[in-house]
Amino acid sequence: MNAPSHAVSDRLYRNRRVRNAIALGLSGLATLFGLFWLVWILWTTLRTGLGAMKPGLFTRMTPPPGSDGGLANALFGSAVMSLGAILVGTPIGVAAGTYLAEYARKAPIGEAIRFVNDILLSAPSIVLGLFVYTLVVRTSGHFSGYAGALSLALIVLPVVVRTTDEMLQLVPGTMREAALSLGVPQWKVTIQVLYRSALPGIVTGVLLALARISGETAPLLFTALNNQYWTHDLSQPMASVPVVIFQYAMSPYDSWHALAWAGAFVVTLFVLLLSLLSRAILLRNKASHD
Amino acid sequence: MAANSSVITPAITAAIVDADRRSARDARADRAFRWIVTAAGIFVLLALACAALSMLRGGREAFSTFGLGFLFSTEWDAVNHHFGALVPIYGTLVTALIAMIIAVPVSLGIALFLTEVAPDWMRGPVGAAIELLAGIPSIIYGMWGLFVFVPLMGEYVSPWLDAHVGALPLVGPLFTGPPLGIGMLTAGIVLAIMVIPFISSVMREVFLTVPTRLKESAYALGSTTTEVVWDIVLPYTRSAVIGGIFLGLGRALGETMAVTFVLGNAHQLTASLLMPGNSIAATIANEFTEADSDIYRSSLIALGFLLFVVTFIVLAAAKLMLRRLSRQEGAK
Numbered sequence: 001m002n003a004p005s006h007a008v009s010d011r012l013y014r015n016r017r018v019r020n021a022i023a024l025g026l027s028g029l030a031t032l033f034g035l036f037w038l039v040w041i042l043w044t045t046l047r048t049g050l051g052a053m054k055p056g057l058f059t060r061m062t063p064p065p066g067s068d069g070g071l072a073n074a075l076f077g078s079a080v081m082s083l084g085a086i087l088v089g090t091p092i093g094v095a096a097g098t099y100l101a102e103y104a105r106k107a108p109i110g111e112a113i114r115f116v117n118d119i120l121l122s123a124p125s126i127v128l129g130l131f132v133y134t135l136v137v138r139t140s141g142h143f144s145g146y147a148g149a150l151s152l153a154l155i156v157l158p159v160v161v162r163t164t165d166e167m168l169q170l171v172p173g174t175m176r177e178a179a180l181s182l183g184v185p186q187w188k189v190t191i192q193v194l195y196r197s198a199l200p201g202i203v204t205g206v207l208l209a210l211a212r213i214s215g216e217t218a219p220l221l222f223t224a225l226n227n228q229y230w231t232h233d234l235s236q237p238m239a240s241v242p243v244v245i246f247q248y249a250m251s252p253y254d255s256w257h258a259l260a261w262a263g264a265f266v267v268t269l270f271v272l273l274l275s276l277l278s279r280a281i282l283l284r285n286k287a288s289h290d
Numbered sequence: 291m292a293a294n295s296s297v298i299t300p301a302i303t304a305a306i307v308d309a310d311r312r313s314a315r316d317a318r319a320d321r322a323f324r325w326i327v328t329a330a331g332i333f334v335l336l337a338l339a340c341a342a343l344s345m346l347r348g349g350r351e352a353f354s355t356f357g358l359g360f361l362f363s364t365e366w367d368a369v370n371h372h373f374g375a376l377v378p379i380y381g382t383l384v385t386a387l388i389a390m391i392i393a394v395p396v397s398l399g400i401a402l403f404l405t406e407v408a409p410d411w412m413r414g415p416v417g418a419a420i421e422l423l424a425g426i427p428s429i430i431y432g433m434w435g436l437f438v439f440v441p442l443m444g445e446y447v448s449p450w451l452d453a454h455v456g457a458l459p460l461v462g463p464l465f466t467g468p469p470l471g472i473g474m475l476t477a478g479i480v481l482a483i484m485v486i487p488f489i490s491s492v493m494r495e496v497f498l499t500v501p502t503r504l505k506e507s508a509y510a511l512g513s514t515t516t517e518v519v520w521d522i523v524l525p526y527t528r529s530a531v532i533g534g535i536f537l538g539l540g541r542a543l544g545e546t547m548a549v550t551f552v553l554g555n556a557h558q559l560t561a562s563l564l565m566p567g568n569s570i571a572a573t574i575a576n577e578f579t580e581a582d583s584d585i586y587r588s589s590l591i592a593l594g595f596l597l598f599v600v601t602f603i604v605l606a607a608a609k610l611m612l613r614r615l616s617r618q619e620g621a622k
Contacts, residue, residue: 017514019514019516024402024516026399027402027403027406030398031404031416031420033399035419037483038420038422040434041430045433092333093330095330096330096333099327099331109331116335118605119602120334120338122601123598124544124571125546126571127597127601130574130578130594131340131344134347185320186320187319187324217428217547221575249432264429264430264433268430271427272425
């Protein structure tokens with residue numbers, strides 16, 4: 001009487017154990033699968049890119065097909081346009097984040113802005129490029145570095161808004177109350193007390209935004225276009241590393257391919273360093289809070 | 291006494307006037323500050339609306355010339371100025387679908403591994419490594435795809451699929467074709483690699499919101515880890531998990547550079563996933579600067595508008611579903 005039911009429950013138990021082991025094993029495999037691509041892509045980029053690095057990379061201009069050159073003008077263009085985008089996007093983003101956290105934390109308008117901001121955050125970047133094209137390039141009649149910087153600023157903006165909003169919301173309410181009860185006006189409380197406490201978080205947000213735009217290609221294709229020569233005039237078309245990578249990688253020339261890999265190496269290294277740096281800032285901040 | 295008060299009074303009045311002036315100044319500064327940050331907030335709201343409107347305006351010519359046929363025509367003829375969006379729309383949907391078929395189970399596995407299976411010391415570094423994958427610029431995926439992955443697909447995977455799966459009924463036509471390497475399957479796989487970190491990090495975060503009490507109750511009743519995940523964690527986080535999947539879908543639909551490199555830029559409608567195709571974003575990226583007529587450019591902007599509308603809907607749905615979980619948490 002007892003034995004068969006034992007056998008049944010044993011079999012059930014074993015089945016559940018086996019199913020569990022299989023599922024957990026599969027989850028481990030999925031993680032390995034994810035890491036596998038990461039390692040492969042990074043390894044390819046670093047190895048091929050390092051092989052393509054050469055002394056003239058940072059000093060010589062992008063070459064015509066078949067001849068030798070570097071990426072100086074593209075690196076400069078990328079740096080200038082990224083800097084412009086950060087300079088435009090950060091103040092507006094911090095201000096909008098302040099509005100969300102300090103003036104409209106629970107208000108419907110605040111919810112609406114957060115909603116739109118999150119959509120902007122994941123919106124396809126090529127669409128933002130088209131927007132800036134119709135807004136700036138078409139009305140001014142020519143491609144320009146300004147248009148490129150503006151389209152990158154639209155990518156910076158939502159990142160900074162989001163981090164500022166989140167970081168200000170983490171500042172304890174008692175800090176606001178203490179400052180306000182001393183008779184300090186609200187704008188001073190915000191700038192001298194709240195920003196100081198939220199600063200590491202906001203800086204992290206800006207760094208992450210910089211990491212994102214430094215590899216961004218799609219919005220630059222038809223705003224800043226490209227330029228074979230050195231220019232520091234933002235009203236002219238401007239070269240950028242990602243666009244040059246795109247152009248060179250799609251070409252049939254080996255020397256251009258090598259330059260594209262070198263550019264990819266520089267961009268990847270820069271992005272990885274930025275993300276490590278922002279992680280370090282966040283960690284240090286967390287440690288000092290604990 | 292009298293002499294005293296005559297000395298003090300002006301000083302006090304001066305102090306009061308000064309304080310009044312200062313508080314008036316503070317009030318003005320407060321109003322100005324409030325005004326500035328409000329304007330910035332409204333700016334964010336308007337930016338998205340302006341983007342949509344300006345693209346609708348830019349695509350007006352294409353919409354009015356081709357009407358609804360723009361959505362259903364497969365023709366893409368720059369010489370005769372006749373444009374239809376069906377091929378890019380089809381390519382966008384198919385590549386995104388392939389990406390989701392691969393990415394969703396893998397992301398679920400990764401999130402499960404990082405929240406329930408891995409030992410504590412492993413969770414931080416492995417999680418960070420997966421998120422690193424999200425930080426790599428999409429153009430790097432594109433280059434790697436074109437120079438490393440495409441040759442492998444062309445040499446080994448495509449011929450194998452063509453020979454072994456291509457003969458099967460039903461699914462066969464999907465996997466027949468020349469061993470080009472580039473094509474919709476390759477693009478879908480590269481997209482999958484790109485969206486895995488997004489989906490898995492959302493899933494990991496929402497899995498962590500499940501109250502330990504619930505999980506421990508299930509473990510105490512003798513559940514295995516798999517049963518806890520299947521019967522407790524997933525039902526509890528269902529809407530947020532779907533939200534995370536939609537977030538990844540939004541990315542996959544709008545991704546440009548990675549797809550442009552490996553899709554082949556061919557305006558043709560084929561059932562086979564091994565054949566080159568086109569997507570909305572890739573078409574715009576490839577052809578926009580070459581567009582030589584107003585109607586050509588307008589058609590491309592109209593494509594951009596379609597992409598915008600579709601991603602808006604997908605992302606809005608994602609946001610609403612993710613919000614349901616946080617509201618549920620707030621209600622506790």
